[in-house]
Amino acid sequence: MTPPEGNGLEARxxxxxxxxQPFTVDLTLHAEPGQLVAVLGPNGxxxxxxxxxxxxxxxxxxxxIRLCDRVLDDPDAGIWVPPExxxxxxxxxxxxxxxxMTVRDNVAFAAAARGHRRTAARAAAQEWLERFDLAGLAERRPPQLSGGQAQRVALVRALASRPALLLLDEPLAALDATMRGTTRGELARLVSGFEGPTLLVTHDPLDALLLADRVLVIEGGVVTQDADPATIARRPATAYIAGLSGLNHYRGRVDRASGTVRLDGGGVLTPSVxxxxxxxxxxxPPTAITVHLQAPGPGSARNVWPGRIGDIQQLHDRIRLxxxxxxRALVDITPAALLHLGLRRGDPIWCSAKASEIEAYAELAPPAPAGPFGAVAGRAPGSSASFRS
Known part of the structure; x- marks a missing residue:
């Protein structure tokens, strides 16, 4: 359902x-006031x-493109509002x-550019810096800031312009892994008080899952899924999205007589529902699959199939097979299990998975725009506002 006229951001x-290599982007999106929408997708x-x-x-x-009650861009109507x-x-x-410029003058820039007196603009900037605990950096220049400090100053500068929409383009990409976690929490705090819609463009699924109210996934210039983070994590619409969550992802046809799913790539799986x-x-999930040296006997999981170990990787505190x-499957086991089983590349093994561990859901319709502000293509059914890890 499209939000009513004049509410937030609406764009086709x-x-x-x-x-x-010509490339076309063709998609529809909306973002409501106070909502952070993460835009996620592979490079290009x-x-x-x-x-x-x-x-x-x-x-x-x-x-x-319409923001609040103002049309910003409409080629058919000859409307185009310049960026500034x-x-x-x-x-x-x-x-x-x-x-x-100093940090204070960076934050004051928007007000000064709109014609405010320099003294008034700097005074307002000082208030913004104090509000977000950055007053101690007021006299520094950007080269004297850490990456996290520069990110916070850039965000406060954007907020100080009193925008109707925030656009965040990979705001954490320039930070190292250690600083990303701390700065991610700081970003969430700074944006939480913003009353307008926010678009966060990112390549990091963790940014999207931890910060966003909704996640818009783009592949090949079209929307492949638009849902809350819980749905993205549990019911990915494509193999790319499943890879972001680390899930095994299959497509297949239902055999009602046997209650099984015959997979497109070969094999049969039985979900509980x-x-x-x-x-x-x-x-x-890779953790839902168990590896055996011999075929499991009667009374074991309903899903059992033979395989061979193609690769073994260390992933932090676990081993991925x-x-x-x-x-084909990705399976996560503990280092102790790897040593106990004595597994090596090329070894024949058996896999098993309980039916209750397999999430089965309907395939989404192919994304297709439906007019300037029609239904969002690829919207996942049954989305909720909570996050389930």
Missing amino acids: VVVQRGGT AGKSTLLRAIAGLTPLRAGR RRAMGVVFQDYRLFTT LPPTSVVLLAV QIEGTP
């Missing part, structure tokens, strides 16, 4: 990218193109702070 974005999927189109930096070939008049705060991946559709998707078989 059609952009044609040229070059040796169209995430940055979407953000640049909304910011007014890339022209639409077709579609329409779009009431948007943008935080870029490299932050783009003015290196010759089947949706009322002929084609289903299956998601299986890549199993070649029908179906």
Whole structure:
């Protein structure tokens, strides 16, 4: 359901990218006031193109962009509002702070650019810095800031412009792994008080799952799933999305007589519950699959199949096995289990999984835009507002 007219951000974005390999972005999105929508996708999927189109930096070939009650871009109607008049705060991946200005003057820039007296603009900037515990950095220049400090200053500068929409373009990408966790929490705190919609473009699924109210996944220029983080994590619509959550992902046809699913890539799996559709998707956590040296006997799990170990990888506190078989699978075990079983690459093994551990759900309809502000393509059914790990 599309939110009522004048509520938040509504966009139908059609952009044609040229070059040796032409590429079209064609998608629909909405973001409600106070809602953070994460835009997630592989490199080259169209995430940055979407953000640049909304910011007014890339022209639409077709579609329409409306923020609150104002149309910003509509090629058919001959409407185009330049970037500086779009009431948007943008935080870029490299932050783009003015290196010759102090932190206070960076935050004061938007007010000064609108014609406010320099003294008043700097006084207002000081209030923003104090509000977010950055007053101690007021006289520093960007080269004197850490990565986390620069990120916070860039975000406060965006908020100080009193935007109707926040656009965050990979705001944590420039930080090392240690700093990302701390700064992610700080980002959530800073954005939580913003009353307008926020779009967060990221390649990191953890950013999306921990920060967002909704996750919009783009692949090949179209939306492949639009849902809350819990649905994204439990019921991925594509193999790419399943990979972000670390799940085994299968597609197959239901055999009602046997209660099984015959997989497209070969093999048969039996979930405990089947949706009322002929084609289903299956998601299986790597931790739900058990490895055996011999075929399990009667009374074991309902899903049993032979395989061979293709690869063994260390993942922090666990071992991931890549199993070649029908179906292929990723299996997580403990280092102790690896040593106890004496597993090596190429070893024949057996896999088993309980039916209750297999999530079966209907395949989403192929994404297809439905007019300037039609239903969002690829919207996952049964979404909720909570996150389930």
